[in-house]
Amino acid sequence: MDRRHFLSGLTTLACSAAAHPLTTTVTFAADDSGQTLGEHRLVVIILRGALDGLDLLRPRFDPDLTRWRPDLAGRGVSLSDGYDLNPNLAALPDLWHRQELAFVQATSTPYRQARSHFVGQDILEAGSGLDVPDLALRDGWLNRFLQAFPGLGSETAYAIGGQMALMQGPAPVRNWSPGLRLDVSASLQRLLDHVAHDDPLFREATTTALTLTKDLGPLRMAEREAGNEVAAAINLADFAAGRLRGASRIAAFSLAGWDTHRGQAAAIRAPMRQLEQMILRLKTGLGAEIWGKTVVMAITEFGRMVQQNGSGGTDHGTGGTALLAGGALRGGKVFGPWPGLSEADLYDRRDLMPTSDVRLWAAWALRGLYGIDRGVIESKVFPGLEMGTDPGLLRG
Amino acid sequence: MFDPTLAAFRFGFGLPLPQEAPQSQAQMLAALDQPDAMAQSFTGPTTAVLAPLRAEAQKAERDTRRTRDSANRAEAKAAAELWRKLSRDLAKSGAQAAKSMLARAVETPDGLRERLVWFWANHFSTTAPDRRTLAVPMTLIDEAIRPHLTAPFAQMLTAATLHPAMLDYLDQSRSIGPHSRRGSRNAKGLNENLARELLELHTMGAGSGYAQTDVQELAELLTGLTTGPGGMEFDPDRAEPGAERVLGRTYGSDAPADLGPIRAFLADIATRPETARFVTGKLAVHFLGPTLGTKAAPDLARVWVATGGNLKAVVTALIQSPHAWTAGAENIRRPAEFLVAACRALGLSGAQVARMGDGPFQRLLLQPMEKMGQPFGGPPGPDGWTEDPAYWITPQGMTTRILWATLVPGRLVQPLPDPATVMARALGPRASAALIWAVPRxxxxxxxxxxxxAAPEFNRR
Incomplete structure (x- = not known):
């Protein structure tokens, strides 16, 4: 199901809007003044639909793997320590060998209740410590992170391809879909400017829209091909890279298509290819220097059942896998303890047992990249999280 | 002083005003006492039809999953076909609901009624559980809100709180009293979601003085409420035994649980001064904007308290407030309002909207509405769509409005009316000098x- 609508979320309640009707206007002017986040970049990709972690990173060292999923445990691309990468990600092992790729296995949000995509994604993006949606927490964890740095320009953070709950909240963020273009003639552009001129809110929104459209250049051929999902992923990554080369430091977007209840081997090909291309395009688009200061985190609402179902697919589970990439990473390894696949090891005797809270890895990435105070993370960004000892995600 | 243009923008869906539109404050208010003509002209979904259809579809889905690997191919095929058919029926009910919602607003001469419906629909927001059940939130609107626009607030609050769409959306149907017969058997527990939102969003407002213990006691009081194939049900086996103490008063007893104590609580909280302040503040800001709304709200709250939350009296106070007729347009037309106002200015009738084929309706109205930030089927959270102008008029939001404004009208109405006529119909005296200069160029x-x-004066109200 797709409840992640194009522009969902909320910014402020009506009552607070009443108090400050026009103060949250997004402006370019604000970007040049005030605080910045430094030079590090963070890209968060929400893999919607529940990625099958055991198919992404196949723990072939575990003898139970082929017993549970005879059709989904074949050879992929060999990494090390008995892990194989999904064969659709054949271009990524190069990053692994450069220590620019890592995984967190058996990780999950605290959500245990009903394995609903919607609730699972809400919890993942809200970053709450509960296994039910915490309705007191109405903003996303990335927004709460931004709130810890008052005075940041709105271009610091971009939700790309539609608003995301992860980014919503009082801290200003930008939203844009690279597929969206305001292709209007120069004369209409002038008239639009003229008509909006005396209303600051409309003037800024219109000017920014026209500027962004100009920045994007002409429509690429690839984008015109209907249904070309990989091209769309590339456009998204290119847009993100372009923003991150400029004033932006944080970008977030979604990649859907992971809900592989049937014929998974075929169904997972397209999203895997998209994920692969997104990561590669981010790397080339950012250039070596910025890539060296970047972490990409691809996280999902929950994992999938250990046993394949009767349709060659997998049903909703619990423990999943996060993918990390970027030159700032101390990669080439798999983080998090392996819980095992014997029936007694499983959660509910069916799902991979989570051995870490996915928020922990995001917390350490934020701390390593931006030096944010641990106390602020544990009280504000991820309330109630205990960060424990530094897992050493980033290069020193 | 009554001003037809101000009335159209502030209390309706914009110009042009039809012949039979109210010509005074008194006529605006009197129209609310007339039968609900729009609900009769453009029918919406009902729980009586939708709830069993959903239950049937869920069963068909389970049967399809159960039989998909079975050796009995005929059985599997029949199950899958039934599921597909019921899914189609559900999808159709969603499209039908959306068409009725927009058609009523496009057609109505009585904009105030429709705008009040939209206000309360947002106040009691629910979200469709998925894309196949987009009609569900509208059942609450038609069954719990429309009939109670001029009733005591307690009636609307009770109808909305007990409505199956609300009970499912805010997880009440999963809440089980820990010491109830079912709770002690299954070690299942309380879900505080509805209790919390009832206090925070529907009545008193956040930070108005209730405590976590009130939330928890209220959650216990609400146990027993659940949903079934017929709609709302009260299941005494889920009800937490004994009395609960909420906001200093005791509800229920050791007698067998029923709806009585819940209704008594809702009647009490509906008339509390905190509820009066919070809800009238929202109402006034919605219709008048933050500056004028903040000035008008205290009077409305006084009327609320004095009349026990009589909504007719409160709306009368709103319409008769001097602030209601002071110039200003701080709020933004939300995407659905924007589309309705544009359809009216283009001369579309409600019947034309209701008759649109599903494909064009999706492409020309419903998908654009979603792209502008307001998907049909509900807001992302129980607090509804924000009033904050900066939420709507972002670069992306503005782009989608401009794209719609330049691309879609010519496909809705052929031939496209003369721009000068459209400007006069859409804006009347509100057209700015800048727009009057630009349009002929x-x-x-x-x-x-x-x-x-795309002009600011069309997008603000």
Missing amino acids: ADSPRQAVGLIF
């Missing part, structure tokens, strides 16, 4: 109409 009628609908 556009390269084409299509672009000229685009300018009109």
Whole structure:
């Protein structure tokens, strides 16, 4: 199901809007003044639909793997320590060998209740410590992170391809879909400017829209091909890279298509290819220097059942896998303890047992990249999280 | 002083005003006492039809999953076909609901009634559980809100709180009293979601003085409420035994649980001064904007308290407030309002909207509405769509409005009316000098109409 609508979320309640009707206007002017986040970049990709972690990173060292999923445990691309990468990600092992790729296995949000995509994604993006949606927490964890740095320009953070709950909240963020273009003639552009001129809110929104459209250049051929999902992923990554080369430091977007209840081997090909291309395009688009200061985190609402179902697919589970990439990473390894696949090891005797809270890895990435105070993370960004000892995600 | 243009923008869906539109405050208020003509002209979904259909579809889905690997191919095929058919029926009910919602607003001469419906629909927001059940939130609107626009607030609050769409959306149907017969058997527990939102969003407002213990006691009081194939059900086996103490008063007893104590609580909280303040503040800001609304709200709250939350009296106070007739347009037309106002200015009738084929309706109205930030089927959270102008008029939001304004009107109405006519119909005396200057200078009628609908004075109310 797709409840992640194009522009969902909320910014402020009506009552607070009443108090400050026009103060949250997004402006370019604000970007040049005030605080910045430094030079590090963070890209968060929400893999919607529940990625099958055991198919992404196949723990072939575990003898139970082929017993549970005879059709989904074949050879992929060999990494090390008995892990194989999904064969659709054949271009990524190069990053692994450069220590620019890592995984967190058996990780999950605290959500245990009903394995609903919607609730699972809400919890993942809200970053709450509960296994039910915490309705007191109405903003996303990335927004709460931004709130810890008052005075940041709105271009610091971009939700790309539609608003995301992860980014919503009082801290200003930008939203844009690279597929969206305001292709209007120069004369209409002038008239639009003229008509909006005396209303600051409309003037800024219109000017920014026209500027962004100009920045994007002409429509690429690839984008015109209907249904070309990989091209769309590339456009998204290119847009993100372009923003991150400029004033932006944080970008977030979604990649859907992971809900592989049937014929998974075929169904997972397209999203895997998209994920692969997104990561590669981010790397080339950012250039070596910025890539060296970047972490990409691809996280999902929950994992999938250990046993394949009767349709060659997998049903909703619990423990999943996060993918990390970027030159700032101390990669080439798999983080998090392996819980095992014997029936007694499983959660509910069916799902991979989570051995870490996915928020922990995001917390350490934020701390390593931006030096944010641990106390602020544990009280504000991820309330109630205990960060424990530094897992050493980033290069020193 | 009554001003028809101000009335159209502030309390309706914009110009042009039809012949039979109210010509005074008194007529605006009197119209609310008339039968609900729009609900009769453009029917919406009902729980009586939708709830069993959903239950049937869920069963068909389970049967399809159960039989998909079975050796009995005929059985599997029949199950899958039934599921597909019921899914189609559900999808159709969603499209039908959306068409009725927009058609009523496009057609109505009584904009105030429709705008009040939209206000309360947002106040008691629910979200469709998925894309196949987009009609569900509208059942609450038609069954719990429309009939109670001029009733005591307690009636609307009770109808909305007990409505199956609300009970499912805010997880009440999963809440089980820990010491109830089912709770002690299954070690299942309380879900506080509805209790918390009832206090925070529907009545008193956040930070108005209730405590976590009130939330928890209220959650216990609400146990027993659940849903079944017929709609709302009260299941005494889920009800937490004994009395609960909420906001200093005791509800229920050791007698067998029923709806009585819940209704008594809702009647009490509906008339509390905190509820009066919070809800009238929202109402006034919604219709008048933050500056004027904040000034008008205290009077409305006084009327609320004095009349025990009589909504007719409160709306009368709103319409008769001097602030209601002071110039200003701080709020933004939300995407659905924007589309309705544009359809009216283009001369579309409600019947034309209701008759649109599903494909064009999706492409020309419903998908654009979603792209502008307001998907049909509900807001992302129980607090509804924000009033904050900066939420709606972002670069992306503005782009989608401009694109719609320049691309869609010519496909809705052929031939496209003369831009000068559209400007007069859409804006009357509100057209700014800048727009009047720009419209004749556009390269084409299509672009000229685009300018009109993209202009700030069309997008603000």
